[in-house]
Amino acid sequence: MTAPRLHADGVTLGYDQRVVSRGLSADIPDGSFTVIVGPNACGKSTLLRSFSRLLKPSAGAVVLDGKAIDRYKPKEVARAIGLLPQTSVAPEGITVADLVSRGRYPHQNLIRQWSAADEHALWAAMAATNVESLATRQLDELSGGQRQRVWVAMALAQETPILLLDEPTTYLDIAHQIDLLDLFAHLHREGNTIVAVLHDLNHAARYASHLIVMKDGEVITTGAPAEVVTAELVEDVFGLSCLVIDDPVSKTPLVIPKSGQWKD
Amino acid sequence: MSARTSEVATDATAPPTAVDLAKARRRASSVRLPLVGAVVPRRQLLVVGALGLAIVVLALVALGTGDYPLSVVEVVRAMFAGDGGFDTTIVLEWRLPRVLVALVFGAGLALSGAIFQSLTRNPLGSPDIIGFATGSYTGALVVITLVGDSYFSTAGGAIAGGLLSAGAVYLLAYRRGIQGFRLIIVGIAVTAILHSFNTWLLLRAQVEVAMAASIWGAGSISLVGWGQAVPAFVVLAVLAILVVALSGALRQLELGDDAAKAHGMRVEPARLALLVVGVALIAVVTASAGPIAFVALAAPQIAVRISKSAGLPLVASALTGALLLLAADFVAQHLLPSAVPVGMVTVVIGGLYLIGLLIGQARKKP
DSSP, X not given: OOOOSEEXXXXXXXXXXXXXXXXXXXXXXXXXXXXXXXXXXXXXXXXXXXXXXXXXXXXXXXXXXXXXXXXXXXXXXXXXXXXXXXXXXXXXXXXXXXXXXXXXXXXXXXXXXXXXXXXXXXXXXHHHTTOGGGTTSBGGGSOHHHHHHHHHHHHHHTOOSEEEEESTTTTXXXXXXHHHHHHHHHHHHTTOEEEEEOSOHHHHHHHOSEEEEEETTEEEEEEOHHHHOOHHHHHHHHOOOEEEEEOTTTOSEEEEEOOOOSXX | OGGGGGSOOOOTTSOOOHHHHHHXXXXXXXXEOTTTOOEEEHHHHHHHHHHHHXXXXXXXXXXXXXXXXXXXXXXXXXXXXXXXXXXXXXXXXIIHHHHHHHHHHHHHHHHHHHHHHHHHTSTTOOTTTTTHHHHHHHHHHHHHHHTOOOHHHHHHHHHHHHHHHHHHHHHHHOSSSOOHHHHHHHHHHHHHHHHHHHHHHHHHSOHHHHHHHHHHHHOOSTTOOHHHHHHHHHHHHHHHHHHHHHHHHHHHHTTOHHHHHXXXXXXXXXXXXXXXXXXXXXXXXXXXXXXXXXXXXXXXXXXXXXXXXSSOOHHHHHHHHHHHHHHHHHIIIIISSSOOOHHHHHXXXXXXXXXXXXXHHHHHOO
16 A cells, blocks of 8 residues: 555654654545544644644654655645644734635745736635635624635635645534535545544544544544444543444434433 | 535636636726736725825925925926026925935834734834834944944944844744734833833933934934935835835734645744844834834824725835824924924824824723
């Protein structure tokens, strides 16, 4: 089996003195919808940040197409890997089109500031996320769900084959969460490799083609959700006793907590 | 909500179609600039045009005002006739340097302010608030005390003082990168220290030295002639070109470090370059004219309000700064009972503006 385009090879990750993961290896299968799951503070966002060059491993390397990503020019990496960060800020009063257009930065330079190809990518990204009709609206006026779609559009405007999403559905209501996950599934079907950090195990099981399960900075197991998500695994990783049944709609594993005192 | 999945996604690699171009034309009533192809909202272009016009009008009025008043027509004739008459001497040799200095220095201060406020994401994160102007004053004071008061040594001292205090603020505020709020707090602390140091220097200095230093410290452009203006103009022009080159990076940093990095930006080097250019802009102006408060603080905020742009607009800020300093100098020269240094006028207006800004910020936070 040949190595996938993007993988972490024995990386040690951390902030200042605090080590989150040591000697961690993880593959992102080409063309997969990979979801990284695990309890809070297990290092899943840290791993995702290292994939997007935001965090430099103190040992090991994140490898893209056979070469460590910090040996590429930053803009070269940004033309291959896009990221939806956990938190972004936008200048007050920015319009949707202006914000999305800033995703074109890796394709621009001093001389070539804005080309017809940029304009085309801008509109394609807004069409894919269904925010075209909002192009001239200000970001501040939009709902949380619409705003998140605009941020996704900015990442799409980068036109990268690999898209990383750091907790993209946090803070959204359930309808907007599903709506956004449908969008990612659609992008996945079109041939993009998607890597997401998700909190909701059931969403992960439903949408992922490949799961990376983490705990305490280590990868516990990987594989298709149907093979990986079992009551034993959830008990082991999350410390939660539960039933795992077939989701009546999607036929993927559905986690039902057993413990809990919801009524007296 | 499921309508989207049925949409046919367009092939992003295909060349643009007529439909794309039609959409582009519709976009926010924007105008596509020739050569660079950047798309700019029409309102911002109008604001730039209006500011430019206001500058021309005020400059013509300023050139005609003084002990020997000239009408606008006479000013224009004096500028272009080139007959070497008395009017020409007055306009070109006496008054034009001061008007140009006000315009160019105002623009430089405003650009410096726009860069810093943008980097710190705070309208208070202006170089005159966070220590660089005071540092320049310290540098100038030290040089005047030790070497004596000559234009170029004072200017050199001011630049060195500004850069040193900027470096000190940067290093003291650095902790895994630079964060806006910490930069402001450290800057205010450094300003306070330098202020007391400046007072101590003035108290110890001989009376003549203290007088010379105080005049410089009031911030005045009346003493700047062609000989001093031209070198400053050349340096400011180079810095302005650098600002243009770094403006794309500035727009990326507005999105937060994570997004900027994800877009392939080298965040810390770009931020350092912007800080250096911002400090150099204010240091060059301060070196020539002394500390002129308020312009760097207010011009970008006024510009963003009238052009309703996202982020601080660089061109409109520079023009607003130019207009502000020219207007302030006009007030200082002609509208007050006796002429005062322009720095006094800007300090008074700036104080009021700062109070308004602080009240506004306090109201925003519950």
